[in-house]
Amino acid sequence: MGIDAGFDMVPRLSTGGVDIHNWGRFIESLKEHYKDDTQVEIKPNYINFKAGEHPQLPFEGHKFLHSYIDTVTRIAQAHFASRIRCWHESFDEFGTYDWNEVNESRKSYEQPDEFETPTSIAQLLTGTDPIKELGITPFEIKDIPGKGKGLVACFNISSGTRILCEKPLLIVRGARSREELETFLVAKLKAMSKSSQRQFLSLHTNSPGKYPFSGIFKTNALPCGAGSPIGAVYPTACFINHSCIPNAHNSWNSNEEHETIDAIRPIKSGEEITIPYDHGGFGCTLPPSLLQASDNRRTQIQTLDEAIGDPSRIMSSPYKSLRDCYTLLEVLEQEFDGYAGALIARLYYDAFQISIAHGDQARASMFAERARKARVICEGEDSPETLRVKSLALKPAGHRSFEAYSRKWRTTRDSVPEGLDTVQFNSWLFRQES
Numbered sequence: 001m002g003i004d005a006g007f008d009m010v011p012r013l014s015t016g017g018v019d020i021h022n023w024g025r026f027i028e029s030l031k032e033h034y035k036d037d038t039q040v041e042i043k044p045n046y047i048n049f050k051a052g053e054h055p056q057l058p059f060e061g062h063k064f065l066h067s068y069i070d071t072v073t074r075i076a077q078a079h080f081a082s083r084i085r086c087w088h089e090s091f092d093e094f095g096t097y098d099w100n101e102v103n104e105s106r107k108s109y110e111q112p113d114e115f116e117t118p119t120s121i122a123q124l125l126t127g128t129d130p131i132k133e134l135g136i137t138p139f140e141i142k143d144i145p146g147k148g149k150g151l152v153a154c155f156n157i158s159s160g161t162r163i164l165c166e167k168p169l170l171i172v173r174g175a176r177s178r179e180e181l182e183t184f185l186v187a188k189l190k191a192m193s194k195s196s197q198r199q200f201l202s203l204h205t206n207s208p209g210k211y212p213f214s215g216i217f218k219t220n221a222l223p224c225g226a227g228s229p230i231g232a233v234y235p236t237a238c239f240i241n242h243s244c245i246p247n248a249h250n251s252w253n254s255n256e257e258h259e260t261i262d263a264i265r266p267i268k269s270g271e272e273i274t275i276p277y278d279h280g281g282f283g284c285t286l287p288p289s290l291l292q293a294s295d296n297r298r299t300q301i302q303t304l305d306e307a308i309g310d311p312s313r314i315m316s317s318p319y320k321s322l323r324d325c326y327t328l329l330e331v332l333e334q335e336f337d338g339y340a341g342a343l344i345a346r347l348y349y350d351a352f353q354i355s356i357a358h359g360d361q362a363r364a365s366m367f368a369e370r371a372r373k374a375r376v377i378c379e380g381e382d383s384p385e386t387l388r389v390k391s392l393a394l395k396p397a398g399h400r401s402f403e404a405y406s407r408k409w410r411t412t413r414d415s416v417p418e419g420l421d422t423v424q425f426n427s428w429l430f431r432q433e434s
């Protein structure tokens, strides 16, 4: 056959909502990756690689058996983790499925299956929630040694998948003394349904005793927005434990008044789902050999973050501020293995602000677009912050700081250079040549 390597999907992809959603994201990543490559043809129902034996990838994932490209394998691994089984004939490894099956499945790529209309796939790809719509719960609540209960993935979850979306059982606004909080919660609980009361009372408390309800609240409340004094308690999200290297991101959607939990890196079946608590108080449980390097990086992240946020420096030394953004990007990638989630989105938004304050619409638009992509992974298309940065990518001059500090970097939005490779583009974007 002339083909000596590839990967298979084991178990095979199904026609279920989560597999459709995850395969769709994978196909979108490939389209983006190869958008300027004339050897890669986007056909109506599949991608054709005009190399070797013209391997193809169908848009309907359940038809997929094989592909033969290293890069595709790496991108697939980022989306499907342990479900990707690689093989290479020169190492005496062979595909899981026989060639008859492979050829049969390839024939089916041309004709889309009727029950998966392009609209339904498009809907799944634009941020609606297949897990919620199809009633699929990708986790179970289990006992976790040393942590009480926690959420554990029931199957492989790809990065960007919405794991959970929940309305609060109750919300508490503003700071209160312990006594005031207890009185407030007693009144709230009385007004709640029996099942909501039961859900609240079944949550863990670290401080039973004189103020039992505020003990439950303080143990479980998640802030409604980063650093917000408003806190809310949820029936399921409150079972998610903390990690300093989390695999999920929690976000309060103020438009919808619900909390979303999205995977920010591929999560393997059986792995615990974790989020970063704002004021966790939990140290990192890395082995000592890795902990020192991690602590150093976290100190560097904090120092860079403070320097980048300094408005007088953005005004007087914007080149330095942008250089710090680039350094921070590298340190974040290292510390979080390339999955820094919302921290990356925030960093790109900082770079947007630096650029737009000096009138550079071209770079500002690119930074806003990168911020949007990072937000989509952690909060979905529907989050207010995703929508805000999306509109800034389209119209950067609409930001309140447009030319607030100077016009010395003035560019138009359409003056983004073309034909640069990734390194050259980043060098242009972060003004490293200057």
Ligand SMILES: C[S@@+](CC[C@H](N)C(=O)[O-])C[C@H]1O[C@@H](n2cnc3c(N)ncnc32)[C@H](O)[C@@H]1O
Pocket: 146, 147, 148, 149, 150, 203, 204, 206, 219, 220, 221, 238, 239, 240, 241, 242, 243, 282
């Ligand atoms: C919101 S609850 C999380 C669910 C909780 N484990 C349970 O059993 O209901 C927060 C509490 O879980 C425990 N917890 C969360 N993350 C932890 C971690 N990484 N290590 C140990 N305990 C943790 C702590 O007792 C914390 O106050």
